[in-house]
Amino acid sequence: MHTMIKTDYLVIGSGIAGLTCAHLLSEFGNVLVITKGELKSANTYSxxxxIAAVIEKEDSFESHLNDTIKAGAGHNKESAVKYLVEHAPKAIRFLESIGVKFEKTPVLEACHSRPRVWRTSDFTGRDILNQLIKTVQKNKKISIKEYIDAVEIIESDDGCHGVFAREGDETELKPIFAKQTILATGGFGQLFGRTTNTLGSGGDGLALAINAGLELEDIEFVQFHPTALDLEDKGKYFLLSEVLRGFGARIVDQDGKQFIQQFDPRGELAPRDLVSRAVFFELMNGPVYLDMRHLDEKVIKKTFPNIYKQAKEYGFDIVNDKVPITPVAHYACGGIPVDLKGATKMPGLFAVGEVACTGVHGANRLASNSLLEAVVFSISIADSIERSVEIDKDRDPEIKDIKPPEVVIEDIAQVKAYSSRIGKIMWKRAGIIRTKEGLEQAKKQIVEIPARDYRIQHRQLVCYKILEACLNRPHSLGAHYISDELA
Ligand SMILES: Cc1cc2nc3c(=O)[nH]c(=O)nc-3n(C[C@H](O)[C@H](O)[C@H](O)COP(=O)(O)OP(=O)(O)OC[C@H]3O[C@@H](n4cnc5c(N)ncnc54)[C@H](O)[C@@H]3O)c2cc1C
Structure with a gap:
């Protein structure tokens, strides 16, 4: 990145949100997509x-809306949920238009009143992302740069002008100027020691927003997924999809007995926060397993070939053995607040996908509403940019003689060690069960980490905000569970 870069639209992130936006915005100008790792390194791929959508005539928007609000513990923004569910069929049509091939019938996931989750296979995200990658790679108006780390927003009195970014192992930041910048950097599961999230999900977008003076919303609502295959010795947690439970998979204790029913009559298909807590408590007595041995082996292998194969590679046979599970950090329900057009409070800056908070998820996300949200609001951003009279489409974003900030870059082993320390603190103190004392302690421990590297400082900043948000909500709600509730 030795020459100055200027583009109409800068998209940061190459998951479903970033690439959908890039594709749609290319109709109105040149697009540059930058992404921190390789293109496929995104939660979307996992x-x-x-993706949830009302397509069948027996289903209704009202039912999808009610299920979403019930899962979100009523904390959702109803207008945003309405927008989401009503635009879901359009999102599916968009994906089909770029070649995504959904199965003919939808499947069931927890808290949906009926099957309405559309899949392409048991690795739907991978299929969608592969199709998006093909689509953007052949689009001449889209340039793609991998291994570029967005580090700081370039701002002036008239808003966002792009970002300062770092390419590969370079030690200096360079500006990338853009008329409109779209943050699509995903979630922050990697801030927790146990997670399903990919390495790039460390909350970078939130750090950029905080440093640019933006407030965050609902970040205390971290969804924990109850059924990850426990590969702790490998430092990995492989998701065992909720659809498996939709097909009848049971969660059992060390004696092979089901126990979730004691916590909630919906059993295995109760909301994720309840099931996660039940598993978490049972793990104090001994190992917990997902058990599919009573199900038809052929059906499971045919419906979940990739999950079966992947688990087998990790040394587990999900059809013939019960397999050890653990809850893990999975999804960030909150993020940078945006309106229905994906706009943040800063002119020239949009946020979309898991990094954004549209308000659709409330205090806990309904399964398969997040891929949906990313597509619905990407379409909305493109539509609003096209139609907006407030957006100056001829604005020159460049700021002359601007000096990039200096950053400290520490040895990667040191960065990993600090990340791991942060992960342990957050998992222990801000995980499934929180207490006021634990959260206060975590705040102290996080700031005490003597990091100078910008990547760790960003993580410290985001964790601190999450911990503050937890402390500011003294009562349990949805995915936020505080065991010593204050009066
Ligand atoms: C295992 C798993 C299973 C899931 N299953 C489902 C499901 O079935 N249905 C559903 O709806 N949701 C599911 N989710 C959630 C869903 O996948 C994510 O919410 C969604 O993919 C997020 O898309 P995104 O584009 O916002 O972010 P991501 O796909 O995570 O992409 C973020 C991108 O930003 C890049 N990035 C991050 N920081 C920077 C930076 N500083 N500079 C440059 N680039 C950066 C990353 O490298 C990445 O390319 C699942 C999540 C996981 C982890």
Whole structure:
């Protein structure tokens, strides 16, 4: 990156949100996509279940809306949920238009009143992302740069002008100027020691927003997924999709007995926060397993071939053995607040996908609403940019003689060690069960980490904000569970 870069639209992130936006915005100007790792390194690539949408005539928007609000503990913004569910069929049509091939019938996931989750296979996210990558790679108006780390927003009195970014192992930042910048950097599961999230999900977008003076919303609502295959000795947690439970998989204790029913009559298909807590408590007595041995082996192997194969590679046979599970950090329900057009409070800056908070998820996300949200609001951003009279489409974003900030870059082993320390603190103190004392302690421990590297400082900043948000909500709600509730 030795020459100055200027583009109409700068998209940061190459998951479903970033690439959908890039594709749609290319109709109105040149697009540059930058992404921190390789193109496929995104949570989208790991998504298994599918994408929720009302397509069948027996289903209704009202039912999808009610299910979403019920899962979100009523904390959702109803207008945003309405927008989401009503635009879901359009999102599916968009994906089909770029070649995504959904199965003919939808499947069931927890808290949906009926099957309405559309999948392409048991690795739906991977199929969608592969199709998006093909689409953007052949689009001449889109340039793609991998291994570029967005580090700081370039701002002036008239808003966002792009970002300062670092290419590969370079030690200096360079400006990338853009008329409109779209943050699509995903979630922050990697801030927790146990997670399904990919390495790039460390909350970078939130750090950029905080440093640019933006407030965050609902970041205390971290969804924990109850059924990750426990590969702790490998430092990995492989998701065992909720659709498996939709097909009848049971969660059992060390004696092979089901126990979730004691916590909630919906059993295995109760909301994720309840099931996660039940598993978490049972793990104090001994190992917990997902058991599919009573199900038809052929059906499971045919419906979940990739999950079966991947688990087998990790040394587990999900059809013939019960397999050890653990809850893990999975999804960030909150993020940078945006309106229905994906706009943040800063002119020239949009946020979309898991990094954004549209308000659709409330205090806990309904399964398979997040891929949906990313597509619905990407379409909305493109539509609003096209139609907006407030957006100056001829604005020159460049700021002359601007000096990039200096950053400290520490040895990667040191960065990993600090990340791991942060992960342990957050998992222990801000995980499934929180207490006021634990959260206060975590705040102290996080700031005490003597990091100078910008990547760790960003993580410290985001964790601190999450911990503050937890402390500011003294009562349990949805995915936020505080065991010593204050009066
Ligand atoms: C295992 C798993 C299974 C899931 N299953 C489902 C499902 O079935 N249905 C569903 O709806 N949702 C599911 N989810 C959630 C869903 O996958 C994510 O919410 C969604 O993919 C997020 O898309 P995104 O584009 O916002 O972010 P991501 O796909 O995570 O992409 C973020 C991108 O930003 C890049 N990035 C981050 N920081 C920077 C930076 N500083 N500079 C440059 N680039 C950066 C990353 O490298 C990445 O390319 C699942 C999640 C996981 C982890």
């Amino acid at each position: 998504a298994q279940g599918g």
